[in-house]
Amino acid sequence: MADTPRSTPVSFSEFDSISTAAWQERISRDLKGADPATLEWHTNEGFTVQPFYHREALADLTPAVVTTDAARAWxxxxxxxxxxxxxxxxxxxxxxxxxxxxxxxxxxxxxxxxxxxxxxxxxxxxxxxxxxxxxxxxxxxxxxxxxxxxxxxxxxxxxxxxxxxxxxxxxxxxxxxxxxxxxxxxxxxxxxxxxxxxxxxxxxxxxxxxxxxxxxxxxxxxxxxxxxxxxxxxxxxxxxxxxxxxxxxxxxxxxxxxxxxxxxxxxxxxxxxxxxxxxxxxxxxxxxxxxxxxxxxxxxxxxxxxxxxxxxxxxxxxxxxxxxxxxxxxxxxxxxxxxxxxxxxxxxxxxxxxxxxxxxxxxxxxxxxxxxxxxxxxxxxxxxxAGGLPSAIGMVLQELHTVAQSQFQRIAAGEQVIVGTNRFQNPQEHFDYNPKRLLRSKEFDSTRAAYPSEVLRLATALHFQRREKKRRRAAVVLLGTHTNQLILESFLRLLPTQERLALKASHPEGTLSVLFSTPEAATLMYATPDQFGHFARVVCRVPVDEPDFIPPTLLTADLATMQEAVSLFGFKEFNVEGYSTEDVLARLQGRR
Known part of the structure; x- marks a missing residue:
């Protein structure tokens, strides 16, 4: 409208333009001798992110694609x-x-x-x-x-x-x-x-x-x-x-x-x-x-x-x-x-x-x-x-697997944070679901960053529930491949620095991590895939010649049967020098 006052243009002409070099010099001065590289962020993508960016950074960039109103009509x-x-x-x-x-x-x-x-x-x-x-x-x-x-x-x-x-x-x-x-x-x-x-x-x-x-x-x-x-x-x-x-x-x-x-x-x-x-x-x-x-x-x-x-x-x-x-x-x-x-x-x-x-x-x-x-x-x-897709699909899936395993390692070591899962946990958390049923469900999504941490927490929660009920039954929970090192790194991260550096433990590669839970104790163990496969057939009473049997994640039976089967198939206890399995589980659960 004609009587609407016009806004005054915003201008900062009284301030001199500052170049990237001038900003870097000021940052170095403010750091008082500290290396400016300490402010850089090295991402999981392999990029180095600088602590600040300046208008001059845009000079050599490729112009962005101009779309219609893509951001408006969503x-x-x-x-x-x-x-x-x-x-x-x-x-x-x-x-x-x-x-x-x-x-x-x-x-x-x-x-x-x-x-x-x-x-x-x-x-x-x-x-x-x-x-x-x-x-x-x-x-x-x-x-x-x-x-x-x-x-x-x-x-x-x-x-x-x-x-x-x-x-x-x-x-x-x-x-x-x-x-x-x-x-x-x-x-x-x-x-x-x-x-x-x-x-x-x-x-x-x-x-x-x-x-x-x-x-x-x-x-x-x-x-x-x-x-x-x-x-x-x-x-x-x-x-x-x-x-x-x-x-x-x-x-x-x-x-x-x-x-x-x-x-x-x-x-x-x-x-x-x-x-x-x-x-x-x-x-x-x-x-x-x-x-x-x-x-x-x-x-x-x-x-x-x-x-x-x-x-x-x-x-x-x-x-x-x-x-x-x-x-x-x-x-x-x-x-x-x-x-x-x-x-x-x-x-x-x-x-x-x-x-x-x-x-x-x-x-x-x-x-x-x-x-x-x-x-x-x-x-x-x-x-x-490499031939494009689908010819190169094997290469693509292997590369995805490699970066996923790398993330699992960083999560276990606390380098990559998942709030509420590997950091800032709620030790008194009460689940709105049945952990036993969830672990047994075929629909439970195992292709997620938090899955290795979750399955350990859920499995130990089942153990503590069983201990409270004092039932004379036992369970073996398959924690999965590549999990031995994840458990070890997650546990060591919870220790004081000097003690963490002093502890060393190793476990065979290519093994499966399992949790053997009785009313009295829970024991972290590891086994080869063949050992676990034969073990699962015995507990589930599946014939050896049944070709389509897939071992379930959670196995339960009476205590005597489980103890005998674990001993028969040679499962090995997961030991961390100076700490019992109970100590490891308690720390991972956030109770100590």
Whole structure:
């Protein structure tokens, strides 16, 4: 309006511009002789982060990819898992309720796509007007044909069907199905038929550069193999969406999404596609399972908050927040409501939807975005040099395994902190679940950073419960491979420095760690895989010639049987010089 006063421009012209060299000189002076390198942060990614960044740092960086309003128009999309032989009616009803209370769309993770009742879905959530995503591992073409056969005028949402990343059998046939799906949905501008499962790499502990590089390698496979007389390379590119999983490393996760967009433009350019094709890429961000815990589980609420904020500030088009307790119990109103409302608060109360690309121009973020992009592109080129995917999948999985084991070691040594699990534990924690049932469950996710620490805590909790009840039964809990050293390092970290340095212990490599628990005592032991396999067959009374037997994680029997079997198969006690098993367990439990 004409009578509205104009704001005065903010100016700091009275202050002289200070160069990077001048700042470094001032830092050295303030440190009073200390080495400025002590302020550097050496990340698990292998990057060195400086204590400050200056405008001059931007001079040599690659310009960022300019998207449309990606950071503004992001959607809040809860996820609902639908199991085998499940028609999905309950999940669909829950989804309809969520849409009435703030959700913008729904993502169905389907284990058994043929069983899912598409007609009931269309009745409750009209396909033409509801934003819906579907994850399908097998039978994707038939599923899409059933969606289209409902008579709807169109589809809004996406399909995550990624046979390359998900290692789906009969890849040539799956690629043919995917090619047909793209052809059938090419007239639907609001439906993305080719969503890549980039979350797979994050949820197995991959570094950020691995996540980006391996995802680009999967995309390159589709760009190479899907185009045909019926489907052009431009149509394949237009069908893409990338599902990414975010961890709590806030600034690096923001940079991850921005680096992915930058490299996406580079990838499409190699196939002769214009910049606007890359700008149209949609990113679907989900909170990571890798970072979730069953110990002190309310800390998961804090993790998913930072992950969701990073997703939005990094330019995600849609976000899905997992309930904090999904690892150990079925969906419930309380945790689902918190997960659904978190993005709503970020949008409605924090205003994170009001600025496009708010991270742009940050000296720090622009620098690490550039570093991640360069390293991720080198990772992508290395995979391509090894034959690309799926030929190089063995190499990819081995590299993921290596970095995951490295993280397990750092967690055990306390170098990498998981709040409530390996640091700042709650020694009086009461579990909202049955540890015995959880350890026995096939659904218990063992592909997480906290799993080795959790299984030891849960196993010892079972022991102390059994000791209180004084039942004359015993249990053996399989703690897993590579756990001997993790237990030792976790224990030594709790000792005074001088005592820690004086203690030395070694255990055979390639063994399994087990916890032998009786009403009177709990003993940490180790055994070879063959020893444990034969032991489990005896306790479970499974014939030796039964080929498909998989030893369970938790074995229980009467005390005499267990003692005899443990002795017969030669399990060795895990000893730390000067400390009994009881001392080790008590310290790890936080009771001493």
């Amino acid at each position: 959607l809040n999309i809860p996820t609902y898992a639908v199991g085998a032989a499940d028609k999905g009616h309950k999940a669909i009803d829950l989804a309809a309720d969520a849409l009435s209370r703030g959700a913008d769309g729904i993502y169905f993770d389907l284990v058994d796509a043929p069983a899912f009742d598409v007609n009931y879905l269309h009745e409750k959530l009209p396909l033409a007007t509801t934003y819906l995503g579907f994850s399908v591992r097998l039978g994707a073409l038939a599923f899409v044909e059933r969606l289209l056969a409902t008579g709807t005028a169109g589809l809004r949402g996406f399909l995550r069907f990624d046979p390359v990343t998900d290692h789906t059998p009969d890849l040539p046939q799956q690629l043919a199905s995917l090619r047909k799906i793209i052809s059938l949905t090419r007239h639907l501008p609001e439906f993305r038929a080719l969503t890549l499962n980039g979350a797979f790499f994050a949820n197995r502990g991959g570094t950020i550069t691995q996540q980006i590089g391996f995802t680009l390698a999967a995309a390159a496979t589709y760009l190479e193999q899907l185009p045909s007389e019926d489907v052009s390379v431009a149509e394949v590119a237009a069908a893409f969406q990338v599902q990414v999983a975010l961890n709590p490393n806030y600034f690096f996760e923001i940079a991850k999404l921005r680096a992915l967009r930058r490299l996406w433009a580079t990838l499409l350019h190699t196939y002769g596609l214009p910049p606007e094709a890359a700008a149209a890429l949609r990113l679907f961000a989900v909170t990571s399972t890798w970072s979730q815990t069953t110990l002190d589980p309310h800390t998961n609420l804090l993790r998913v908050t930072t992950e969701t904020m990073a997703a939005v500030l990094g330019g995600a088009n849609a976000v899905s927040v997992a309930p904090f307790d999904q690892l150990y119990q079925s969906p419930n109103e309380f945790s689902s409501r918190l997960a659904r409302n978190l993005p709503i608060i970020l949008r409605e109360e924090s205003g994170l939807n009001r600025v496009a690309d708010p991270a742009a121009g940050s000296y720090y973020l622009e620098t690490i975005t550039d570093q991640l992009a360069r390293e991720a592109w080198a990772t992508f080129q290395r995979v391509e040099a």
